[in-house]
Amino acid sequence: MSTNTSILLALRNWEFEHVRMNKLLEQLSDEQLLKEVAPGKNRGVYLLGHLTAANDGIRKLLDLGGRLHPELDQIFLSVPDKSVPEIPATPLLRAMWKEVMDKIAEDVQTLSDDEWLSKHTAVSAEDFVKEPHRNKLSIILSRTVHQAYHAGQMALLK
């Protein structure tokens, strides 16, 4: 459990975005999520799957455990929207989002201040010496921004 004010603030910022996305998902029907956020752009369901897959990688980067849904990557991370003929049904995507985000919320509480400032799992010990900003805290900061970027797009479906 972190006690550092700045780290707690970053986690608070992350949690705030989590709550905002949950509210948005409550406001959007399955039918609305199937629409493109703008003509010719990604559909809401793709962005929901994309964020679920991207955020599912966080626990691994923080060395907190394995992926819950690695099968999402080939549909929502490796390829653009509309590349795969069939994607998981929207209620299932909503359930996976909840599962992934609730697990992160629980697990990030276990990291100490020193752990937050230690390297994330995708950077080597050698590179971390040269680039000490590539720590676990940087993952939460950058993923908060990533989620907000797509939340802005999904909000256009309202």
Next chain:
Amino acid sequence: MSTNTSILLALRNWEFEHVRMNKLLEQLSDEQLLKEVAPGKNRGVYLLGHLTAANDGIRKLLDLGGRLHPELDQIFLSVPDKSVPEIPATPLLRAMWKEVMDKIAEDVQTLSDDEWLSKHTAVSAEDFVKEPHRNKLSIILSRTVHQAYHAGQMALLK
């Protein structure tokens, strides 16, 4: 000048979003910025003015000085898009964005770690005792997310 790793990381995250928006603005023509990000939604120019006005308030919240362009508020903060018959020309908005963001980038370098963790100017000393997370660092974190939210929308104009 801050030396705290977590604070420097938050500033790095802010600067990263600044660079990303500058790149996006280079990619978008004045004509593209005049379009709505999705049918019936805000125009790119409105979001550019909105972010410029919102970010222009940051230095005041961080107790670093007055507003550079308070006149933007009544066009881009107090009212929705298309409420005002005439808004500043897009080249002028681009120039104000650059002016505001360059000034913030310069000024945030002067704050010490203790100053970052001290209250921002919109919270009273009494409330800050009860809500110590309402510090200057929280402003940078929340405004980074705010900018990313609208950057995602403006990127749809590409």
